[in-house]
Amino acid sequence: MQGAPFPVWRIGSADARQVVLLHGGFYVHDIHPLHWRLAQRLAAEAGVGVVVPLFPGAPVSTAAELVPAIADLLEQVGATALVGDSAGGGLALAVAMELRERGAPPLHATVLISPWLDIASDDPGLRRYAARDPWLGIPAAQAFGRLYRGEVPADDPRVSPLFGSLDGLGRILLFSGDRDILHADARRAVERWGDRIEFHHGPGMVHNWPILPMPEADAARAIIVDALR
Secondary structure, eight states: OOSHHHHSEEEETTTEEEEEEEEOSSSTTTOHHHHHHHHHHHHHHHEEOOOOOOOOTTSSHHHHHHHHHHHHHHHHHHHHHEETTTTHHHHHHHHHHHHHHOOOOEEEEEESSSSSOTOOOOOOOHHHHHHOOOOOOOOHHHHHHHHTTTTTTTTTTTOGGSSSOOTEEEEEEEEEEETTTTHHHHHHHHHHHGGSSSEEEEEEEEEEGGGSSHOOOOOEHHHHHHOOO
8 A cells, every 4th residue: 555654455345444453562573474364354254444554663663653654544544443452452542542633533443452551561560460471571561662662751642542531532442361461451441441441351361362263262353343343
């Protein structure tokens, strides 16, 4: 696709409702095959076009440039929904807030899968889940978070949307499992925003469980598909 400062792919029809999928990876890693699999299944099952930006990792991409660039992309393709996992979940919510500040209409849905909502990763709650998390570590999150935020303060909603407002953002769904250090961010989001978000807790589930090849993921994806239609 033309116009973006990075490669952009679309899966599904350009004539259908458009959804932008933002992949996770601590803001430093490239897209994973599981993200492509998710994009293909959402396009097929929800009947949408899934737009996938392949933005470079930090420190090449940092929040000050990436958030407005993704917002520009949504406006260019006329997307009405966002889906993001992990770091991509934090980015999705930051982009939704950026669009609101531009005066854009609310998105139809913003889907956050195991989102990273506080870039500092220094809340004591993360340690509560660290012993049960088989994948993520707090030191890595803190190091990669510093690379991504650059000169942006850690409590700025562009990098830590947990500190922003949900006013005018439309429907928001959040999926989180409690074998994930980022479940602490999800719990804080529920405490902060209450029923303003639709919280889907996965007891015993690991980070990013809705995109993994498992039955629980199929059930979560069915909810996501229904929200995107």
